[in-house]
Amino acid sequence: MPSVELNQPIPEFEAEATGEQTVRPSDLRGKNVVIYFYPKDNTPGCTTEGQDFRDRMADFEAQDTVIFGVSRDGLRAHENFRAKHEFPFHLISDKSEQLCNLFDVIKLKKLYGKEHMGIERSTFLIDKDGVLRQEWRGVKVPGHVDEVLEATKAL
Template identity: 75%
Template structure:
């Protein structure tokens, strides 16, 4: 499966998420979808990012927009992370990296001099027709949720 491109439809996918949900992109036909990829549950940047989206949830809802967080963590970790921070949106477990590969977010990273493959913090805005309208890569958390909200308003 090749990766998605701006202006093109996103292929339908089926993934497992919190709340014992099976989520398909096609389930959101007619709604905008924010798909944000983050490296790991319960880390400082990822927690702040999730809280920022949570705190703007009503503004996104007014724009007919769903938010979904994605990482390679398992569902148990996701359930705990979601409950601990009262996230009103679902978190997708992408252990097999199906979505990560589709959106091309796995990148070579360095930590303490060691290289590894990890998720490059990225966000994607998909419109109600399933077309990728905006992509943010190598995201800096501060102010990001506001930027995504503004882009969603512009649809």
């Protein structure tokens, strides 16, 4: 499968999301799309990042932008995480790592001195024509959502 490239259309894919949705890029044409990848539901950084997107949702909607969070957690965990924190956007389950590989976010990480392959916190901004316009890799949570919102306004 090809990987995404800046200023190129996103390849077509299908992904299962909360709310019994199937997400396809072709179904999202006409809206800006933010896809953010995070390591794990209910961990401190991932929770804060989701809450930051939640708290700015009206600002993103004013820019005709939809948001999806993606991790390798299952749909049941996603539904619980989404409900617990009242996320107004959907979460995509990528247990097969199809999207993680497409967006090249699986990286060697270290935790407590041990190495493992995991999701590098990353965000991607796709315009209304389905073209990848901006990417952030190795994201630090504080201030990130504001940066993504400013980039969305610039589209």
